[in-house]
Ligand SMILES: O=P(O)(O)OC[C@H]1O[C@H](OP(=O)(O)OP(=O)(O)O)[C@H](O)[C@@H]1O
């Protein structure tokens with residue numbers, strides 16, 4: 427599909443699924459190499475990261491790999507509310523663990539900054555950040571990104587787990603808000 431309509435807005439194809447798959451495979455290889463002796467705990471941040479988590483973890487071959495999930499939210503419509511809500515916490519003991527945070531997107535960096543502060547309080551051995559998409563030009567809260575599949579410009583996108591007001595998460599490709607039809 428070249429274009430999709432979600433609620434009142436039109437979106438155009440930005441990155442096809444095969445390109446995203448390839449970029450994720452590269453990240454998986456890097457993680458398999460870097461963290462091979464760490465028994466990593468992958469912390470998937472719902473909702474958006476469900477596809478990235480699935481695509482990446484199928485390619486992780488490290489012995490002792492564990493996965494758990496957290497849910498935080500900050501976005502309503504196409505912009506951040508400026509507030510983070512923790513909706514589901516992680517109940518695994520994080521002390522002395524090597525945690526790999528899995529995000530679908532780092533945009534302003536606000537959610538990740540909040541999360542890292544929160545996780546530091548649990549005394550992990552190390553915290554690594556892995557994201558499917560990253561908008562370096564949108565960053566207002568500095569974050570060290572250890573693993574990134576694809577960098578984007580500062581545009582609103584949907585697909586591959588990312589939504590516009592609940593819609594669009596299921597698309598395997600990534601779509602950009604169309605400037606021709608949307609103010
Ligand atoms: O860097 P930031 O500006 O904080 O934006 C990134 C966050 O926004 C999205 O989540 P959202 O709050 O929309 O929740 P969702 O994953 O349930 O869609 C995304 O999954 C990140 O968690």
Ligand code: HPA
Nearest residue numbers: 501533581582583588589
């Ligand atoms: O570009 C985006 N699209 C959807 N959700 C998001 N959350 C942060 N940035 C985005």
